[in-house]
Amino acid sequence: MAILADERTRIIVQGITGREAATFTAESLAYGARIVAGVTPGKGGQEVHGVPVYDTVAAALADHPAEATVISVPAPLLKDAALEAIENGLQLVVIVTERIPRRDIAEVLELARERGSRVIGPNSLGVISPGKTRVGMCGGSADAVRRAYTPGPVGVMSRSGGMTTEIASLLTHAGLGQSTCVSVGGDPIVGSTFLELLPLYEADPETRAVVIFGEPGSTMEEALAAHLAAYGSRLPIIAFIAGRFADRMPGVRFGHAAAIVEGGRGSPAAKIAALRQAGVRVADHLRDLPSLVQEAIG
Amino acid sequence: MGIFIKVEIDPSLCAPDGGRKLVNVCPVNVFALDQDRVVTDAENEDECTLCGLCLNLYPPGAVVVRRLYRE
Amino acid sequence: MRLLEYESKTLLREMGMEVPLGRLAHSPEEAAAAAKELGTAVVLKPQVPIGGRGKAGGLAFVDRETEVIPAAERLFATPLRGYEVKLLLVEQQIQARQEFYLGITYDPAARGPVLLASAAGGVEIEAMTERVLRRPLSLVRPWPTFRSREVAAGLGLTGPALLRMTTAIDRLVETFLKFDALLAEINPLMLTDDGRLVAVDAHIELDPDAAFRHQDVVARFGLAGRGERTLSEFERRAAEIDQADHRGVAGRMVQFDGDLGLLIGGGGASLTVFDAVLDAGLRPANYCEIGGNPSVWKVKELTKLILSQPQVKRIAVIMNVVSNTRVDLVARGVIKGILELGRDPATTIAAFRIPGSWEEEGFALLQRYGVPFYTRETSMDQVVAMIAQDKR
Numbered sequence: 214m215a216i217l218a219d220e221r222t223r224i225i226v227q228g229i230t231g232r233e234a235a236t237f238t239a240e241s242l243a244y245g246a247r248i249v250a251g252v253t254p255g256k257g258g259q260e261v262h263g264v265p266v267y268d269t270v271a272a273a274l275a276d277h278p279a280e281a282t283v284i285s286v287p288a289p290l291l292k293d294a295a296l297e298a299i300e301n302g303l304q305l306v307v308i309v310t311e312r313i314p315r316r317d318i319a320e321v322l323e324l325a326r327e328r329g330s331r332v333i334g335p336n337s338l339g340v341i342s343p344g345k346t347r348v349g350m351c352g353g354s355a356d357a358v359r360r361a362y363t364p365g366p367v368g369v370m371s372r373s374g375g376m377t378t379e380i381a382s383l384l385t386h387a388g389l390g391q392s393t394c395v396s397v398g399g400d401p402i403v404g405s406t407f408l409e410l411l412p413l414y415e416a417d418p419e420t421r422a423v424v425i426f427g428e429p430g431s432t433m434e435e436a437l438a439a440h441l442a443a444y445g446s447r448l449p450i451i452a453f454i455a456g457r458f459a460d461r462m463p464g465v466r467f468g469h470a471a472a473i474v475e476g477g478r479g480s481p482a483a484k485i486a487a488l489r490q491a492g493v494r495v496a497d498h499l500r501d502l503p504s505l506v507q508e509a510i511g
Numbered sequence: 512m513g514i515f516i517k518v519e520i521d522p523s524l525c526a527p528d529g530g531r532k533l534v535n536v537c538p539v540n541v542f543a544l545d546q547d548r549v550v551t552d553a554e555n556e557d558e559c560t561l562c563g564l565c566l567n568l569y570p571p572g573a574v575v576v577r578r579l580y581r582e
Numbered sequence: 583m584r585l586l587e588y589e590s591k592t593l594l595r596e597m598g599m600e601v602p603l604g605r606l607a608h609s610p611e612e613a614a615a616a617a618k619e620l621g622t623a624v625v626l627k628p629q630v631p632i633g634g635r636g637k638a639g640g641l642a643f644v645d646r647e648t649e650v651i652p653a654a655e656r657l658f659a660t661p662l663r664g665y666e667v668k669l670l671l672v673e674q675q676i677q678a679r680q681e682f683y684l685g686i687t688y689d690p691a692a693r694g695p696v697l698l699a700s701a702a703g704g705v706e707i708e709a710m711t712e713r714v715l716r717r718p719l720s721l722v723r724p725w726p727t728f729r730s731r732e733v734a735a736g737l738g739l740t741g742p743a744l745l746r747m748t749t750a751i752d753r754l755v756e757t758f759l760k761f762d763a764l765l766a767e768i769n770p771l772m773l774t775d776d777g778r779l780v781a782v783d784a785h786i787e788l789d790p791d792a793a794f795r796h797q798d799v800v801a802r803f804g805l806a807g808r809g810e811r812t813l814s815e816f817e818r819r820a821a822e823i824d825q826a827d828h829r830g831v832a833g834r835m836v837q838f839d840g841d842l843g844l845l846i847g848g849g850g851a852s853l854t855v856f857d858a859v860l861d862a863g864l865r866p867a868n869y870c871e872i873g874g875n876p877s878v879w880k881v882k883e884l885t886k887l888i889l890s891q892p893q894v895k896r897i898a899v900i901m902n903v904v905s906n907t908r909v910d911l912v913a914r915g916v917i918k919g920i921l922e923l924g925r926d927p928a929t930t931i932a933a934f935r936i937p938g939s940w941e942e943e944g945f946a947l948l949q950r951y952g953v954p955f956y957t958r959e960t961s962m963d964q965v966v967a968m969i970a971q972d973k974r
């Protein structure tokens with residue numbers, strides 16, 4: 214089992230004729246993802262790596278029913294593309310695009326909540342259920358993905374796209390496979406937080422532990438900690454929070470847009486304390502993650 | 512000259528156009544036109560991505576991409 | 583992009599909100615002329631991008647004409663939290679019967695804008711003890727006027743004041759949305775004895791990611807580049823290298839004073855590596871992230887720049903497992919930069935740890951030059967720990 218997407222999930226790619234999208238489409242197909250159609254307005258009738266291209270999502274879905282979409286379009290066009298996906302009933306919307314106007318993404322997420330679509334991202338590398346499918350572009354080429362990601366019992370949620378693959382690779386090397394890995398996105402506002410994805414992992418019989426990678430800024434980790442403190446979880450949770458140095462250098466802004474620390478809110482130290490209080494195993498060093506997972510699942 | 516990559520052209524094998532197609536095919540501009548001759552741009556040799564596009568335009572041996580660090 | 587007070591008020595006024603009568607002054611003399619034009623009781627307000635100017639001693643209330651020049655001279659001569667004062671806003675003083683706070687900003691937890699209103703204006707919203715009304719704003723449906731009326735009533739207003747507040751809230755919502763603001767705040771919004779509502783101080787922040795939709799505002803106020811950190815000479819050169827070649831991102835250089843140069847992956851990886859470097863007691867010379875697929879030239883130039891600082895002995899090159907960046911091209915760039923400086927890659931590179939695409943090619947190259955490199959089996963922070971053990 215897996216969460217969000219598996220080998221049956223049918224996927225369309227919005228913006229498929231873009232360079233990056235065309236590349237990850239080919240790679241995902243090679244990995245076994247069921248990409249059934251692509252959409253680029255004005256390029257209907259073309260093909261990208263054998264995938265038919267349509268002008269609208271409606272036309273694509275009429276010929277090729279699908280459950281999920283990956284959106285990789287320029288930021289000014291994102292809102293319209295995402296609204297189109299949601300209005301056409303796509304249940305899983307992965308947004309790769311970054312630097313989207315705040316108002317646009319907030320509008321997209323509001324409509325998604327009303328229509329019951331699940332949004333991952335923006336600024337996400339996507340979702341990968343090892344051995345089953347990939348919705349997005351985590352991990353690069355099919356061979357690289359097979360090398361870094363292996364099927365198994367550990368769920369991974371990461372605010373950093375690149376670190377999603379790094380963590381999967383560390384786990385794989387330690388003999389720990391993954392159920393589903395989610396790059397939740399690095400922006401201040403994202404469609405799915407740790408707390409919102411946790412119940413999906415809890416409902417997945419295959420998942421036996423969840424690893425999260427957190428960063429300064431946002432209150433995603435704090436919200437998860439508050440929930441765990443109150444209700445607990447059937448799953449052991451292991452966390453690594455990067456950017457502790459930011460506490461020592463307030464205002465210096467590295468990494469993602471959300472990773473800004475202002476007035477103590479969202480500081481890594483506060484996140485680590487809250488998570489530990491809630492019973493989460495927080496790794497002091499990245500390299501300790503696999504052994505903590507090992508310990509937790511026995 | 513490239514420290515890592517050396518690209519060699521054998522013009523005699525690049526008939527009939529002397530290798531002009533190389534200039535456009537290379538994504539990192541390793542080839543350039545000097546008057547009428549196709550030459551390698553030493554500045555760019557080390558940018559070679561080993562994509563192999565230049566190897567298939569002319570008969571084998573017309574272009575050789577050497578990885579000096581493997582020799 | 584934080585707008586200055588007068589810029590914020592310009593937008594609000596154009597959207598139909600009343601603001602105090604005011605003039606800009608670049609010198610004490612201009613301030614005196616402005617005060618003369620506006621009448622006797624004025625306030626002089628330095629136009630600097632910080633909040634809480636009053637507390638910082640940055641406002642001057644002047645009631646006599648002769649006081650204007652000395653007060654303005656003092657303000658021009660006193661930097662506020664590091665900002666030099668180059669511009670004053672001279673405004674008529676407003677007598678308030680009551681002060682309110684109105685603000686709209688994004689609530690990350692609610693994932694949308696929220697309107698905040700309080701009947702205790704004049705202090706910072708974080709410090710407000712009075713009840714703060716919160717109303718989420720829909721972006722899917724238009725904001726209905728009755729919602730503004732409910733808020734106005736919630737602030738304890740009745741009669742004409744309630745109607746005026748309703749309009750003021752509508753105007754603020756329109757302003758926030760129209761200009762793609764991240765924050766639009768009026769504090770205080772003053773109710774005068776004659777029943778007017780005047781935005782006495784205002785603070786608007788625009789979304790840099792939406793700037794493409796507001797080129798007119800950007801040009802009008804000269805917002806391009808505003809609020810960015812002033813770069814050191816070293817950082818400026820890194821930015822130049824990045825801009826000279828569009829391939830890959832290899833910029834975001836921040837200078838520190840340590841002896842270990844760093845070339846590291848962006849985002850979460852850079853945070854992880856930086857933590858590990860400080861934990862291990864190493865002293866970073868810089869922060870420099872690379873991503874995408876930078877050219878050999880770009881990596882080479884950045885390597886040379888980092889190593890050009892006399893105290894920098896070694897450079898560490900560390901990234902997460904990469905899928906886009908080419909391991910071999912980065913390796914070429916780093917080695918070439920070091921060779922061009924006449925140094926030995928084997929001793930100058932403290933560690934090279936980039937696993938991923940084209941790693942076999944990269945590792946072959948590194949091996950040829952005797953550079954210590956690590957594969958994906960060694961985690962990024964482990965590599966850093968090994969550098970610390972191997973201080974030469």
Ligand code: SF4
Pocket residue numbers: 518536537538539540541558559560561562563564565566576
């Ligand atoms: S292999 Fe590719 S990059 Fe290298 S010289 Fe040939 S065409 Fe250019």
